Amino acid sequence: NAGVTQTPKFQVLKTGQSMTLQCAQDMNHNSMYWYRQDPGMGLRLIYYSASEGTTDKGEVPNGYNVSRLNKREFSLRLESAAPSQTSVYFCASSETSRGRETQYFGPGTRLLVL
Amino acid sequence: SQQGEEDPQALSIQEGENATMNCSYKTSINNLQWYRQNSGRGLVHLILIRSNEREKHSGRLRVTLDTSKKSSSLLITASRAADTASYFCATGGMNYGGSQGNLIFGKGTKLSVKP
Numbered sequence: 001n002a003g004v005t006q007t008p009k010f011q012v013l014k015t016g017q018s019m020t021l022q023c024a025q026d027m028n029h030n031s032m033y034w035y036r037q038d039p040g041m042g043l044r045l046i047y048y049s050a051s052e053g054t055t056d057k058g059e060v061p062n063g064y065n066v067s068r069l070n071k072r073e074f075s076l077r078l079e080s081a082a083p084s085q086t087s088v089y090f091c092a093s094s095e096t097s098r099g100r101e102t103q104y105f106g107p108g109t110r111l112l113v114l
Numbered sequence: 115s116q117q118g119e120e121d122p123q124a125l126s127i128q129e130g131e132n133a134t135m136n137c138s139y140k141t142s143i144n145n146l147q148w149y150r151q152n153s154g155r156g157l158v159h160l161i162l163i164r165s166n167e168r169e170k171h172s173g174r175l176r177v178t179l180d181t182s183k184k185s186s187s188l189l190i191t192a193s194r195a196a197d198t199a200s201y202f203c204a205t206g207g208m209n210y211g212g213s214q215g216n217l218i219f220g221k222g223t224k225l226s227v228k229p
Contacts, residue, residue, distance in 0.1 A: 102162060
């Protein structure tokens with residue numbers, strides 16, 4: 001099992017460009033998450049999907065959109081990238097979204113917005 | 115908003131010594147989890163302790179939870195250079211605002227174990 005995979009691993013964008021970060025899990029988990037990690041800030045939840053067909057905002061959703069394509073895949077889209085979105089992005093999954101189970105993380109995508 | 119806060123922010127020890135990291139949180143929880151993050155990698159789950167448990171062991175890891183003080187500690191015994199990583203606590207299971215009980219992570223403790 002690959003667990004949680006993310007693409008790309010690294011991306012450089014210019015301000016105003018758009019891109020989609022891809023995430024897939026092969027553990028048949030119901031819930032998936034997108035976090036961003038900034039130095040000294042820990043992980044902050046951007047969006048999550050409690051189950052296939054549902055998405056909800058987390059702590060820092062502004063400037064992002066998400067799509068739960070199917071049970072396996074959860075994508076994060078930046079429509080018009082800004083330097084403030086320079087960060088490391090992590091996708092995670094868990095059996096449910098009740099915060100009572102282990103979350104499994106992908107390796108991360110490092111995004112630099114110039 | 116941060117729920118858990120780790121202390122210290124950074125810790126440097128010699129191989130073989132014990133490392134203790136603390137986590138304090140603000141509101142009621144169902145469980146508290148500890149994760150490790152090696153440099154440039156994703157987080158890896160270490161251990162979960164439920165609110166009705168006081169202590170839990172896993173190999174060289176020992177976690178305690180004091181719900182009256184809203185605090186937890188992670189002890190790594192006989193540390194190794196390979197334990198060098200950042201360690202995060204995460205609280206979960208209650209409804210934090212609109213996040214439906216998702217995990218909320220602290221800012222982490224950076225542990226350096228010198229050979």
